[in-house]
Amino acid sequence: MTNRWNLPDLGLGLGLRAPHYEYVLEHEPELDWFEIISENFLVAGGWPLHVLDRVAERYPIAMHGVSMSIGTTDPIDHDYLVRLKALAERCQAKWLGDHICWTGVAGKNTHDLLPVPYTEESLRHVVERVRIVQDFLERPLVLENPSTYVEFGHSSMPEEQWIARLLEEADCALLLDVNNVYVTAKNHGLDMKAWLDAIPYDRVVQVHIAGHTNKGTHIIDTHIGPIVDEVWELYADVMQRTGNCSTLLEWDAEIPAFGVVEAELKKALVHRVGSSVQP
Amino acid sequence: MSHGLTLDRFEHWMQEVILSPLGVEAAVARFADEFGISPTEFEQLVPAGPELTGAERLGIYARMIGLRFMESMDEDFLGVIALVGKPRFRELAEQYLLDQPSRAHSLNQLGAGFADWLANTELELEHRELCSELARVERAILDVYEAPDAPTLSVDALLALPRDRWVETRFTPSPALQLFRCKYPTNAYLSDVFAGRSPEVPAPGESFLCVHRSNWRSSRTDLTREQHALLTALIAGAPLADAFAAALAEESADAEGLMATIGETFEDWTAKQFFRSAEL
Numbered sequence: 305m306t307n308r309w310n311l312p313d314l315g316l317g318l319g320l321r322a323p324h325y326e327y328v329l330e331h332e333p334e335l336d337w338f339e340i341i342s343e344n345f346l347v348a349g350g351w352p353l354h355v356l357d358r359v360a361e362r363y364p365i366a367m368h369g370v371s372m373s374i375g376t377t378d379p380i381d382h383d384y385l386v387r388l389k390a391l392a393e394r395c396q397a398k399w400l401g402d403h404i405c406w407t408g409v410a411g412k413n414t415h416d417l418l419p420v421p422y423t424e425e426s427l428r429h430v431v432e433r434v435r436i437v438q439d440f441l442e443r444p445l446v447l448e449n450p451s452t453y454v455e456f457g458h459s460s461m462p463e464e465q466w467i468a469r470l471l472e473e474a475d476c477a478l479l480l481d482v483n484n485v486y487v488t489a490k491n492h493g494l495d496m497k498a499w500l501d502a503i504p505y506d507r508v509v510q511v512h513i514a515g516h517t518n519k520g521t522h523i524i525d526t527h528i529g530p531i532v533d534e535v536w537e538l539y540a541d542v543m544q545r546t547g548n549c550s551t552l553l554e555w556d557a558e559i560p561a562f563g564v565v566e567a568e569l570k571k572a573l574v575h576r577v578g579s580s581v582q583p
Numbered sequence: 584m585s586h587g588l589t590l591d592r593f594e595h596w597m598q599e600v601i602l603s604p605l606g607v608e609a610a611v612a613r614f615a616d617e618f619g620i621s622p623t624e625f626e627q628l629v630p631a632g633p634e635l636t637g638a639e640r641l642g643i644y645a646r647m648i649g650l651r652f653m654e655s656m657d658e659d660f661l662g663v664i665a666l667v668g669k670p671r672f673r674e675l676a677e678q679y680l681l682d683q684p685s686r687a688h689s690l691n692q693l694g695a696g697f698a699d700w701l702a703n704t705e706l707e708l709e710h711r712e713l714c715s716e717l718a719r720v721e722r723a724i725l726d727v728y729e730a731p732d733a734p735t736l737s738v739d740a741l742l743a744l745p746r747d748r749w750v751e752t753r754f755t756p757s758p759a760l761q762l763f764r765c766k767y768p769t770n771a772y773l774s775d776v777f778a779g780r781s782p783e784v785p786a787p788g789e790s791f792l793c794v795h796r797s798n799w800r801s802s803r804t805d806l807t808r809e810q811h812a813l814l815t816a817l818i819a820g821a822p823l824a825d826a827f828a829a830a831l832a833e834e835s836a837d838a839e840g841l842m843a844t845i846g847e848t849f850e851d852w853t854a855k856q857f858f859r860s861a862e863l
Binding site: 351353423455 | 589629633635637651687689693729732758796800
């Protein structure tokens, strides 16, 4: 299945992170693509932008932000969108997106990905904002399902149903983070298969995989360490449903040498449809 | 309760609760009247999960936000931490973030106002002036790293300037350059801290410093009083002759020393990418 925008399956990619900048420039590793955290490059100049320019000459880039705050009730920040659009043009981003969340209100930024209650009101609100942002950016917004640690009593529908409706009603795309599905489902005692069954896969343009931290009573989406078997199983399931999809490994805490992260990513090969790689 | 809780009201309430230094349960009680959400209603709004109470679940966000903020401040202000100690630094950083919560898109900007806040906070603060100076220089190290790019004057271009017209030359500084006139040996203190040493609190003593970007990296170069005055004048747009005059007007200016090393000094500054251009 291809997505409805015919956005390409870029293959296997990694997040472009500061500890790896020099390695990537020097060794130009055999990797299909890189994802950037948009805000790390919304700067006036300097080394990060220089690195991005050089990496973008060699690799496809996707932009993934953390401060769009699509769910906030604050006004849309047009200055931020202008800068985002300029960065997308600069690095010729294949697509750009953020998270289904809000990060603050009353002008504050908590720098955390806070969940919205899954209500008709929040759905209408986010649908309207996604449409405005997409019109401005002139491209579909690729939004990621969040890891959540809390549920709200006034939610009127399950997360997956709210997200499926958002995708259809706002005509936007999903970055399906399978680790987030796992974390959220475990934290709230949800059925992962039911979650995945609700998603319209012609709107999935990218998949995230990552490690997490199991605290015993709950799981935190820390993007640390190797990926657990259950998440690989979810990933394989999603590859079946999408017929393969651009895949990105996130490793953001205690970041090891590039080769270690790359080796973890390559484990995804065996789970992709039509792969000749044996487990 | 739930039916009357708009998304806007809900977000304001949740933000107050998770950013409150009181902790979630106390914050729920604190904001109960303002938002019309009593502790009992809170249990319906944020129900318990399989393992955790509602307050514990919401507390995960509160804790992660606090940790992220403190990690960011810790990374950016090693010098201030060395001076006041980690526990006191954390107290100061927490109060700073309560007074000036982040409004930027990037966490990199979290400490942008910390130096001014340290200078002006009503909290009791030992070594206030040095503390604020350290924070200001440490912030500049971050700022020049991401400052706008610009062409740089090459040493060859500098040396190609006609000697007989040097005094007319105007040097345009790099946008990634900041000058400091400090009341303490601030750079020496920072150098010790960055080298992993534990320096004593220094006695007051004037020092001069340039924070700049060379080959993409933030660097610091100590200046003499005269060099600082000269660079300050150049940055203000003065031609070299006027900048010299400004330098020599400094109290106890070492005119001979300045003149004897000026060629070498300008070559060094140019190699360090202090200037974007030199024009007659």
